[in-house]
Amino acid sequence: MSITFETALQSFKPRLPLAVALSGGADSTALLIACAARWPGQVQALHVHHGLQAAADGFEAHCRILCARLSVPLTVRHVDARHANGQSPEDAARQARYGALEGMLGEMPDIRSAALAQHADDQIETIVLALSRGAGVAGIAAMPMQWGRAGVDWHRPLLQTGGADIRRWLKEQGADWVEDPTNADERYTRNRIRKHVLPVLESVFPQFRDTFARSAEHAAQAAELLQELAVQDLQNLGNPPSIKALQGLSRARQANVLRHWLRLSHATTPSAAQLSALLDQVAACTTRGHRIHLKVGRGFIERKDGLLDWYN
16 A cells, blocks of 8 residues: 555664665655654765766765755765666666665675665556566566665665655655656656556556555565575575476476576576577486587576586
8 A cells, every 4th residue: 555755754664874875866865854854863875976967967966965954974976877788778777876886885884774765656667667578476576675685774665655745745845856857758668657657557547556566565475485496496406407306397397496596506597488498408308318508598508417507
């Protein structure tokens, strides 16, 4: 169920000290103002300067002025967020942003928690994107509200709060923020979803934010169960996995454990077509001379002494 900005902040109970990722936009500005008021002297701000547009210097200037007014320490990290060939600009910027945030936190051993300002509309956009790409339950689970990484608790306390309610709260505080000009650029898929898809969903399914959120929660639970099963199966199969032992599992469990093995041991993800071809080869591998050689993810899988061997 959607909750107000005030309720979301009342429910937010991070370990202190806390770092807040501050872009200068409405959502992160509201989150920082509220956290600084609630935990004076216990909050720091982190700003990532992407360098992708002329307005980036204005974002940083706004953050510096805001943090000086709130007496909140600010750390700024400049990154090169340009995308590589075949990579989406949004994905490149996201990776650069999270890498910079983790880098800054790595230099702040006292920080116990970090907060990001994504809200309910961002979550819906993520779910729609996942569905459009044919994602499985892990993708449909979208963004988690909380997770741990490198000794830091990460939080998204506004994930059940609509963007309009956050701006309503900011206006009541008399606070200003920076509007990112790229938010109106329909070359970006998220912006097209926000402008064209969300209004239609709201007109047809007025409670879609709540129902989509429940679906994401169900998907997250299913993804967790699949992960637990994959860990158990890989322990039984061995690493690298035994072909004969794999053949004793259902095709669905084979797919689940092979995705886990490739991600865990080789940091690669097969396409649906690659995984299907691999499963066909595993099923056909009934003779000693059967050869397997397939492109999978960033490398290749071969049969070697009854095992699946991956290399790049």
